[in-house]
Amino acid sequence: MATALIVVALLIGGLGAIRWRRRGGAIGPAGGKLVDLPAAAVKAPPLKRSGKKPTLPVVPADDLLAGSADVDDLDAVFDRVLESHSRELGILLASRLQRLVDRRVPVRAIREAPGTSAARVCFADGTIVLARGVVPGDFVRIAWGIHASSVWLEGFSRVDATTRLDLRWHEGRVAVVALGLDQPD
Numbered sequence: 001m002a003t004a005l006i007v008v009a010l011l012i013g014g015l016g017a018i019r020w021r022r023r024g025g026a027i028g029p030a031g032g033k034l035v036d037l038p039a040a041a042v043k044a045p046p047l048k049r050s051g052k053k054p055t056l057p058v059v060p061a062d063d064l065l066a067g068s069a070d071v072d073d074l075d076a077v078f079d080r081v082l083e084s085h086s087r088e089l090g091i092l093l094a095s096r097l098q099r100l101v102d103r104r105v106p107v108r109a110i111r112e113a114p115g116t117s118a119a120r121v122c123f124a125d126g127t128i129v130l131a132r133g134v135v136p137g138d139f140v141r142i143a144w145g146i147h148a149s150s151v152w153l154e155g156f157s158r159v160d161a162t163t164r165l166d167l168r169w170h171e172g173r174v175a176v177v178a179l180g181l182d183q184p185d
Helices: 002-022 068-103 138-148
Strands: 107-112 118-123 128-133 152-159 162-169 172-182
Touching: 068 128, 068 152, 068 162, 068 172, 107 138, 118 172, 138 162, 138 172
Parallel strands: none
Antiparallel strands: 107 118, 118 128, 128 172, 152 162, 162 172
């Protein structure tokens, strides 16, 4: 059975290669044969410069900016979406965090995140949590903990819409606020 599948796959691949060549995949100018051209024949002609600087079209500022009514409408829409899905987001975050606690997955890196005073807490299993420090210097302490020993998520707690992460290592512990899950860049 396995050999029959291999033979069929080879036949399909061979037919595909023949079709590709016939449609111009590797056909040269000499009736289907590949031709080596000298380097001078392949060289592109030099670009001519006109001496003029290119100009970009000017767009009026009124067309670029949204009005305050548009911003208010967008804020209202985003608030409704967040309100309707906040429970699901909390459940998803709690399930990911519980897995990190149960398996004692170590923190591998603290990386820069978009926004002010936020960081990405990167765990060894690929989970990335956006977090904000409670006290200035929290992420420096965590980075030092990663350097000195192993840092893991000891626990977490959720009060209202705020999730607190308790990170621990052999010489200390730090609490940060989770903003949500993130993905690798």
